[in-house]
Amino acid sequence: MNPINKSKIDWNKIDTVLLDMDGTLIDQYHEDIFWDNKVPQEYAKKHYISTKEASQILHKMYKEKEGTKEWGNLDFWEKKLAIDMWKIRYSIGHMIKLHPHTLKFLKFLKRHKKKIRLVTSAYPKDMHFKINKIGIGNYFDSIHSENEINKSKHDTTFWKRLNKIIKFDKDKTLLVENDEKVLKSARLFGIKYLVLKSKYSSRKPAKYSKEFVCVHHFDDII
Numbered sequence: 001m002n003p004i005n006k007s008k009i010d011w012n013k014i015d016t017v018l019l020d021m022d023g024t025l026i027d028q029y030h031e032d033i034f035w036d037n038k039v040p041q042e043y044a045k046k047h048y049i050s051t052k053e054a055s056q057i058l059h060k061m062y063k064e065k066e067g068t069k070e071w072g073n074l075d076f077w078e079k080k081l082a083i084d085m086w087k088i089r090y091s092i093g094h095m096i097k098l099h100p101h102t103l104k105f106l107k108f109l110k111r112h113k114k115k116i117r118l119v120t121s122a123y124p125k126d127m128h129f130k131i132n133k134i135g136i137g138n139y140f141d142s143i144h145s146e147n148e149i150n151k152s153k154h155d156t157t158f159w160k161r162l163n164k165i166i167k168f169d170k171d172k173t174l175l176v177e178n179d180e181k182v183l184k185s186a187r188l189f190g191i192k193y194l195v196l197k198s199k200y201s202s203r204k205p206a207k208y209s210k211e212f213v214c215v216h217h218f219d220d221i222i
Contacts, residue, residue: 009174009213009221014193016168017109018186020153021120023178023200025102026130030095032201035062038092042083067154067181069146073123089126096133099199105218106139117166118143119175121153142166153182159189176215183212195221 022031036055044054061080065071074085109116118140120127124147131137144162151158163170174193175186178200187194198206198214208214215221 009193009195011112011114014114014172014174016115016117016166016173018117018119018168018173018175018191020175020177020179020182020197021118021122021127021130024176024197025098025118025136026134027097027099028178028201029203030092030097032203033092033095034088038088039077039081039083039085042088043081046083067152069121069150069152071152072121072126073147074126075123089129093129093133096130097202098134098136099197099202099217101217101219101222103136105222106136108222110139115141115166115168117141117168119153119162120144121146123147153177153179154185156185156189159186159191163189180209180212183209 019025022028035058040051040054040058043058044051047054049057058081062071070076074089078085106116116139118127118131120143122130122145124145127143127145131143137143144165146152146158149158149161149165151161153159162168170190171192173191174195175183175191176195176197177183177186178197180196183194183196194212196207196209196212196214198208199216200207206214206216
């Protein structure tokens with residue numbers, strides 16, 4: 001499958017670029033290790049059960065919070081699970097890596113004087129830890145989290161509230177996301193240019209969409 005129809009991206013018609021963080025700018029692999037390996041291992045130790053049993057229990061809990069602003073909140077999970085989530089996060093901080101061509105893309109946007117806004121589901125403390133770890137904070141004109149907006153990106157209310165804060169023109173705005181449900185929410189709100197980051201993890205197959213333009217890596221659209 002051809003991942004992208006480049007003719008659909010006309011940079012002359014775009015002045016604002018909204019970018020997701022985990023899976024879009026940053027390789028999702030570190031998050032998969034965190035939630036699917038490290039957290040279950042700690043939970044298993046605490047409850048004297050197997051890691052497999054812990055994974056089954058935790059994935060049911062994860063599923064219940066999927067698409068809510070609590071999902072990425074490590075303080076929420078620390079209270080709920082009674083394990084030190086931040087200790088785990090910091091222990092694998094070295095695994096936080098940018099996708100290939102991400103810096104090249106950010107420099108391209110700056111060079112062409114686009115407004116660059118980070119819009120993430122990551123909890124603010126976690127978000128800043130990752131941004132500082134990989135040193136991309138200076139590229140963003142503003143940074144916005146679900147915690148600040150008090151809504152999940154899966155809800156069109158998120159985009160309405162974000163627009164009140166940064167006043168972007170929906171017809172001149174591009175959103176790049178690795179979650180197709182979020183793109184659908186943004187489309188309902190009226191954001192015109194929508195792109196799915198199909199290669200969200202370096203260790204998993206790319207995922208494609210029949211509804212949205214897809215990019216394997218950012219060099220596909222610059």
